Amino acid sequence: MLTLLFKATAYLPLQVLHVLGGLVGQLMWLLSPSYAQRLRENIEFVYSGTESKNILKNNILESGKAILELPAIWFRSHQATAKLMRAVHGLDLVEEAVANKRGVILLTPHIGCFEIIPHFLSTKFPFTAMYREPKIRYLSKLMKFGRSREGINLAPADTSGVRMLLKALKVGGVVGILPDQVPTSGDGEWAEFFGRPAYTMVMWRRLAERSGASVFLMHTRRLSNGRGYELFFNALPEKLPSETASDQLNRGIEVIVKQNPSQYLWSYNRFKKPAGSHERN
Numbered sequence: 001m002l003t004l005l006f007k008a009t010a011y012l013p014l015q016v017l018h019v020l021g022g023l024v025g026q027l028m029w030l031l032s033p034s035y036a037q038r039l040r041e042n043i044e045f046v047y048s049g050t051e052s053k054n055i056l057k058n059n060i061l062e063s064g065k066a067i068l069e070l071p072a073i074w075f076r077s078h079q080a081t082a083k084l085m086r087a088v089h090g091l092d093l094v095e096e097a098v099a100n101k102r103g104v105i106l107l108t109p110h111i112g113c114f115e116i117i118p119h120f121l122s123t124k125f126p127f128t129a130m131y132r133e134p135k136i137r138y139l140s141k142l143m144k145f146g147r148s149r150e151g152i153n154l155a156p157a158d159t160s161g162v163r164m165l166l167k168a169l170k171v172g173g174v175v176g177i178l179p180d181q182v183p184t185s186g187d188g189e190w191a192e193f194f195g196r197p198a199y200t201m202v203m204w205r206r207l208a209e210r211s212g213a214s215v216f217l218m219h220t221r222r223l224s225n226g227r228g229y230e231l232f233f234n235a236l237p238e239k240l241p242s243e244t245a246s247d248q249l250n251r252g253i254e255v256i257v258k259q260n261p262s263q264y265l266w267s268y269n270r271f272k273k274p275a276g277s278h279e280r281n
Contacts, residue, residue, distance in 0.1 A: 022065060025063045046261075082119055082120045102212065103168065103211045104175070106176045109219060127174050128152075165177075179201055183201040192250060193253070202246060
């Protein structure tokens with residue numbers, strides 16, 4: 001039924017999907033106290049006063065849009081989906097690395113419409129994206145269908161998936177990783193994120209060291225009135241003498257979030273402590 005619903009709504013105008021998504025976002029806020037509490041707490045830790053209230057109000061709407069836009073991303077034709085990307089900034093950074101046959105690691109935080117990125121990039125070059133199985137099992141088939149298109153390879157978030165990413169990088173391929181997902185114990189290290197300790201994945205760094213790949217940050221911005229999306233590529237910030245690579249990464253993500261805080265996934269439990277992990281002193 002859910003697949004049929006997604007297919008039925010896929011070709012509604014994006015503006016309509018976003019209006020409906022705003023309503024869904026408000027329902028989520030009203031019907032899930034735990035969701036509302038985490039959303040409010042995470043935003044209020046970073047922002048205060050009127051700014052915090054405005055970001056919270058807008059984020060409730062943007063979170064709903066992120067759900068209702070999925071039919072358009074997953075079930076339209078490959079080319080139709082790619083055309084929703086209205087502007088791209090900094091793609092030359094990636095194209096130069098690809099032309100030099102260097103692997104490329106693209107780190108994509110949970111902001112804007114990150115689901116559209118593989119669909120757009122796979123029209124430029126083969127793209128391998130790491131994929132984590134959803135906790136709700138019956139969504140797995142739907143998500144795999146929506147994310148699997150010509151030119152997109154899905155790498156599971158396990159040892160076999162890491163091998164797939166490394167193999168792609170060693171032949172000059174392009175891979176995408178969501179770096180602000182909380183890894184399991186032993187696969188990350190503690191680093192500051194907006195002034196709080198966050199268990200941060202180190203896989204991207206290990207892949208870069210083993211493959212010699214270039215590393216860039218990448219993110220999207222959802223345009224107003226259903227006009228589509230913008231895509232941005234940036235180098236990681238210069239590493240400071242006292243920083244670890246995880247500190248450097250989180251500082252880079254902070255810069256992106258501060259530019260567009262209303263579209264960050266503040267509801268994600270970014271600061272949870274995986275079993276067996278120990279915070280650094």
